[in-house]
Amino acid sequence: MADPFVDVATARATLAAPKGDGRLARALDPTNLATWLALDPPERRAVLAAAAGTVHEAMHKAANDRRRPEPERETLLADLAAVPKLDAKTAGRHLAAVVGDRGLLPGVTPTWAATCVAAYLPYGPEYPKIFHDTARIRFLAGDRDGVIDAVTQGRANGGSIWLIRDDALLAAMWDDPRYVALFTGPPEFDHLDAAILAAPHVRTVDHHAPAQDPPDGLARLVHLEKLVLRAGPSDRFVRALLTLPALTELIIHDDVAKVAAETLDALLAKLTTFRLTTHLWGELMTAAEARSLRAGIAGLPPSARLFQIAIQCRLDDGTPVEAASLDDVLSAVDSPLPYVRSRALHLLMERLESGLALAPGDAVLVAGDIGFTATELKERLGRIGVSVARTPGPKVRVSVVGERHKGAAHRHAAAGIALTTAERLRDLLDREAPTVIGAAAADRIRDLLASPDAANPAVALELMRTGGVPDGILAELLVFSRCTWLDKKLREQARKLFMKVAPASVTAAVRDRDTRFTVEPAVASPKPWQRNNYYDLRDAAGALAELSGGDIDAWDVVMFAYRMCGETALVLGWRGMDGVDERAFALPATREILLNSHTATRLPETFGNLPHLWSLSLNYAGLTALPESIGDLPALSVLHLEGNALTTLPDRVARLATLRELRLGGNRFPTFPRSVLALNGLETLDYAHYDKGLRTAGLPADFGALTGLRRLSLRDQNVGALPESMRAMTALEDLDLTSGRIDALPEWLADLPALAKLRLTAAKIADPASVEPVVTRLRARGTDVSAP
DSSP: OOOTTSSHHHHHHHHHSTTHHHHHHHHOOGGGHHHHHHSOHHHHHHHHHHSOHHHHHHHHHHHTOTTSOHHHHHHHHHHHHTOTTOOHHHHHHHHHTTEETTEEOTTOOHHHHHHHHHHHGGGTTTSTHHHHHHHHHHHHTTOHHHHHHHHHHHHHTTOOHHHHHTOGGGGGGGGSHHHHTTOSSOOEESSHHHHHHTGGGOOEEEEOSOOSSOOTTGGGOTTOOEEEESSOOOHHHHHHHTTOTTOOEEEESSOOTTSOHHHHHHHHTSOTTOEEEEEETTEEEOHHHHHHHHHHHTTSOHHHHHHHHHHHTTOTTSHHHHHOOHHHHHHHHTOSSHHHHHHHHHHHHHHSOSOOOOOTTOEEEEESBOSOOHHHHHHHHHTTTOEEOSSOOTTEEEEEEOBOOTTHHHHHHHTTOEEEEHHHHHHHHHHHSOOSSOGGGHHHHHHHHHOSSTHHHHHHHHHHHHHOOOTTOHHHHHHHHTBTTSOHHHHHHHHHHHHHHSOHHHHHHTTSGGGOOOBOOOOOOSSGGGSSOHHHHHHHHHHHHHHTTTSSOHHHHHHHHHHHHTOOEEEOOSSSSOSOOGGGGOOTTOOEEEOTTOOOSOOOGGGGOOTTOOEEEOTTSOOSOOOGGGGGOTTOOEEEOTTSOOOOOOGGGGGOTTOOEEEOTTSOOSSOOGGGGGOTTOOEEEOOOOOTTOOOOOOOTTGGGOTTOSEEEOTTOEEESOOGGGGGOTTOOEEEOTTOEESOOOGGGGGOTTOOEEEOTTOEESOGGGHHHHHHHHHHTTOEEEOO
């Protein structure tokens, strides 16, 4: 069909013919605008009236193309505005392309903006957002009366009036009483600059911009009550906030690392009803915690106040921490905030002398909660001839400081009594008076903790509370305390026992944000990595081991977590802990193991003790050999070994009668592993080869023994001649020879009855003449063939 817009005469002749306007409408697009604009306005509008919405949309885009001359764009827009059935939403979308949140968009002139308003405003009742953009354009033009009129119409036609109310571009309109009267509530702007323009009316601001330099005019916000900061503020920014008389709530969605402790002290003291919420290393400090901090530091000397603020707000490296006195640290151990108490105890231990020696006849004082029951402490000290004193006396050698000592530690220090911590005392007692529960009981305690009967964990915790924690239970206590479905009281008991017996290196490590994890109960899902927070658990365990210097074992944490939640899929691949530990194969109920990208050079010989394991993925694990015991996995159906350095497979692989999928690509097999040929049930085999420097021997003559194969990948392989025995692979559906080296395509390939896909992309075929006959026959019967 000839182009009806080839010239003006052809266009007019087409328009004069029956249904010519429809033909022109279907052919109209921005590429033939020269002819289009040469037509008279009535002619153009007749065509537009017959055009579909897609044509209107294309012409709108042409009218808003800022590369075109403005008079031409005005003509296009005037024609569109005259179309009686123009889509209102299309009109609104194109008006929105003229003006944005901060003003006219680049390339838009005030004249063109006014032209668009004139064209699109009639569609406002159908699409009220048009009134909002009209108000913006009129405001930028200095037409305040026009703004009032547009907002009034928007309100009358059901527009989202709150969007206009909170529009920062229109903030300066809030000095007009007529504008204020259009809204029922105060504006909520997304940055302070706009709020300052409407200062008398602003109560809340959600500030999305950086909070480094306080904006000019901030002091005008005399009625601002709530401020939300999306970025961590600077010290000078927060100091400027202290001048705002009505501010009662500050929410910071970031940390306060750039704010001085002195400024935070002033901020907390500003008002008794003040609410502060902030994020500290990714952990929320709630308004309640901020109030507790303020209450805890009330009445303390300045240095003690700043010390606790610095700790709670994670300003540990600042001057308040370095300059804190012993009294300041002891005051922090008495704080109502757990983090402050715990961190202060750690700092106290660093400051006190490391050694602790007690002799028969000595006595100790206790200041606060040191993690021992009175009976346990008396019994264990008694075994070395030491007693517990109630008041200072000549026999007292040391005061053991714990949390919430209620000033007792201050009094003991003032009396000249040496101080120590519960951890140092426990180290001494573990050497001199070991716990009643010996190391041999650790397995029994572990079994009780992991029992599904809620009474058994309670028994285990009570045994440890009264008789002490045996060696080797540290990771178990930590994991138990993080199991979300367990009774909160039991979890708290486990946490306290853990903190009581853990070395300082471990208690410090668990405070780090990289070591946080929770254990969820196992749930059903077809994808094992979606069934629990595997990556968080694995990465946290690895970080714990690293930060504690190996004082807690990452595999102990991970494996007990799996045991507790009842999960049957072990997923630890791609990042986190290195190496494969025998404990990864110690849970008999395990059904799936994914240890991809672990740096294991070999697997333990106990590998076969997994009667229910059906899927094993060890891709890119640095393996050079597999244990013979891999053939003793009676339920194994899927085995992935891609990207390793295997040169052979154990003979006992032939015993894997249930194996359905085997992936061996990217290894270093010089010849095809013979043990695979005995896997009669195999349906998927990947034998791809990616090492260009290693030449392989091709396929064995009896390769066709794998008669059940449905999918076979020989990508990049030195295939040579496809064995004649492959004629017997009548179930083969997908054969991938991509980038392979092949002598020829045999004719019998086209006789395989189930072959639905043959991939030959980039294949190097020595006899190219053999390709076309086979490909032609396969395509004729509907097989999908990618040509070489």
